[in-house]
Amino acid sequence: MHKLKGFNHNREYHGKGQLKQFDHSNYVIKVYDKAKQYSIKDKNILRFELKFLKQKEFQNLGIINLQDLKCKVKLRRLFDLLLQRFDELTIIDEIADSSSILKEDRIKLLEYMTPTFWEEKLNGVHTQIKSRHRDKFNSILDKYDLLKTKRVLRYALVNKFNYLIDN
Known part of the structure; x- marks a missing residue:
């Protein structure tokens, strides 16, 4: 997304x-x-x-x-x-082995990972409610360290840019 x-x-x-x-x-x-x-x-x-x-x-x-x-x-x-x-x-990292994720968090995570939740279910909802869901989503991602791939990709982007700009 x-x-x-x-x-x-x-x-x-x-x-x-x-x-x-x-x-x-x-x-x-x-x-x-x-x-x-x-x-x-x-x-x-x-x-x-x-x-x-x-x-x-x-x-x-x-x-x-x-x-x-x-x-x-x-x-x-x-x-x-x-x-x-x-x-x-x-x-988000692959969550195939989600046994380490609490059931409540797994249910929320699966819901938050679908664009339809954000685009349809929260359509017309007050921004504070959307913000609370976004914060909860980010807290689950942080809690289970599910952003490793994104960090690796970002690091690679920055490194490649620095290499190209300096050479």
Whole structure:
């Protein structure tokens, strides 16, 4: 999920992986496995892509033309926005062996992991109630340390950016 909303598009590429796409008014987020797309075996290449739909988004970051992309400060701003959008994603570790999760928490977790809960069940509900559910969801994720994969991916994003910006 992105901002606790489900994806708008879920494409399968003829057995070569899936694309999850989240549409917003000014941008689109795409997440997919590049290795599967190009039939690269024994590799994991996850692509996390932020695509602006309006040039206003670039202008807000001080990027007016291609020449501006040579400026490391502006590239850092772009990356910070990418990280912000990444942080808004819900990426949870596999919970196949949920025996260590209390039954009450497991029931809540399974409910919170579905976009329909956030988009339909809480539709029209006061923001404080939504906020309480979001806090409870985050507390369950923290309690059972279910965000390891997200932390690893975030760390890899930051490392790759730093490597590319410094070389």
